[in-house]
Amino acid sequence: MSVGNKKDLEYVKLLQMIIENTNLYKSCEANLLSRMIEIIHTLYFCDSNAHKDPHIASQLVMLYDGTTSESQQLLLQVLYWMDAVVNLNSALNATLYSFKQDTHQNSGFLVSRLANELELSFSGRRFGSSIKYIPLLLKFDITPISSPDRLDANFDKRSVPLAYDPWFALPAIMDMSLRQLMDLKQLATNHCIGYVIMCLSGSGQVYTMARQVLLQLITMAETSRYRERDLLRLLLYKVHYLCEDFEVAGQSGKIPHAVRAALANLVSVVINPGHFLFEQAIRYITQAPFIKLADTPQQMEIPLYRTLIPSTDYNNYVKETNWMINVLLMGLLSDEDVAMYERQFVFETVQTVAGSAYAAKSTKKLVDELLVKAKSLCEEE
Structure with a gap:
């Protein structure tokens, strides 16, 4: 199929029609929506070079919900491909951010347009679920593809879909913090900070992004007027120094999963004076040393x-x-x-x-x- 052929023009038009109709009915039953996205993925990669229209990119972004479900990862492959052509990045081009409650488990499309502005609507509940499920995703380093191969057949469909994809969420958290579109309290209470800590056991670019976001969160905590900022800032500094210790030891991204999970869950404790673990958490994060780097990660104390x-x-x-x-x-x-x-x-x-x-x-x-x-x-x- 060569670009410029009359059939190609009809083919491109067909893809546009399918994308627009899918966007129109994107609140439909989840399995049907997944099937439509699979069709879009197949049609797109029949000749990806034929689809350079920014309008198509904009419509595809509207279908992306930022999660790690298999159909969404297929859509993400298309977005990565288009990113190289039309410089598209849904997370960094957003002009508005908001946190909304999911009406039910599979609802809540994240990307929408308000007039000409792109809005990303996150769910605090889903970020909380992501803290539990995000390690499953870190086994897969998703990079721009050169072929439309399907994802690993062992992708866990039962538990992964609740998690936000770090390749989407981490840049968004960084952007909203840099531009101060969300304050420290909103990021903490909606589990975004715990999510960042969980990503610190990722490999490669996932770890690099999480470290950058962690440093930006520390900067926010230094200037924030949030009442619980002092304890939160202290916890973030402790996590930062722990990462530094691992980096000096040449073990970036090797923080034991249990250590990282405990630190991530401590965020919701230190911002809530009424939490049953509040006093225990204060004593723990103010002690010195906070966490001592052992000879091997297996010997590290679990907080x-x-x-x-x-x-x-x-x-x-x-x-x-x-x-x-x-x-x-x-x-x-x-x-x-x-x-x-x-x-x-x-x-x-x-x-x-x-x-x-x-x-x-x-x-x-x-x-x-x-x-x-x-x-x-x-x-x-």
């Missing part, structure tokens, strides 16, 4: 682990125990994490907690999930 497992607070025993086990679940992503937990006797300790007469059903369920997850990771090897 608050030895304080909360088992918890000594009678009133908040279940809450504190479950909070920590949830962090351990989030940090268990590879055989290296299993080895770290074994070295620190995590599995034996949580089983002892679950066997206690004071253990709640929710605690026992979380411990079972942790052990099953560890077993599955070992079997993969």
Whole structure:
């Protein structure tokens, strides 16, 4: 198919019609929408050089919701390709940002136009989910493609779609902070700061972007008038120094997953004086040294682990125990994490907690999930 052929013109027109109609009915059932995006992806790459019209790029951006679902990753491939042709970047060309509540799990298209302005509407709830699921995405470094190959067949469709894609979210967070379109409080309460910390275990450009955003957040915290800025700033500095230690040791992006998960979840604690872990968190982040870089990452102390497992607070025993086990679940992503937990006797300790007469059903369920997850990771090897 050569550019300039009459059939090509009809083909380009067909693609434009499909994109416009999909945008018109983008609130339709999720499976149907995914199928339409797959059709767009296939038609586009039949001859990608034929589609250089900025209008097509604009319409495609309107379909992108910033998540890591398979269909959205296919759409992202098209956007990356067009970026090289028409210099398109949906995150950095936004003129407005807002945080909105999802009406239901699969709703909430992020990109919309208000008059001639591009608006990105994020969900704080989805950012919170992304803190849990973002490690799954970091196994895939998405780069501009030279062919329309499908994504890895092992892409986890059951849990990944709730997560925001760091290649979309990190530049957007950086942009909104640089231009001060969102204040520190909004970024903290909507889990964006915790999200950035979770991305610090990414590889390559994901880590680089997360580090840049972390430094910008520290700058914001220095000048912010947010009431809880001091504790948040201290936590961010501690994370920054930890990253520096790893970089000096030549291990950029190698922060253990459990350490990163605990630090990310501490953000919502230090900005809420009424949180059941608030006093514990203050004592932890003000102690020196905050986190000591061990000889190997497997020897690193998991923040608050030895304080909360088992918890000594009678009133908040279940809450504190479950909070920590949830962090351990989030940090268990590879055989290296299993080895770290074994070295620190995590599995034996949580089983002892679950066997206690004071253990709640929710605690026992979380411990079972942790052990099953560890077993599955070992079997993969």
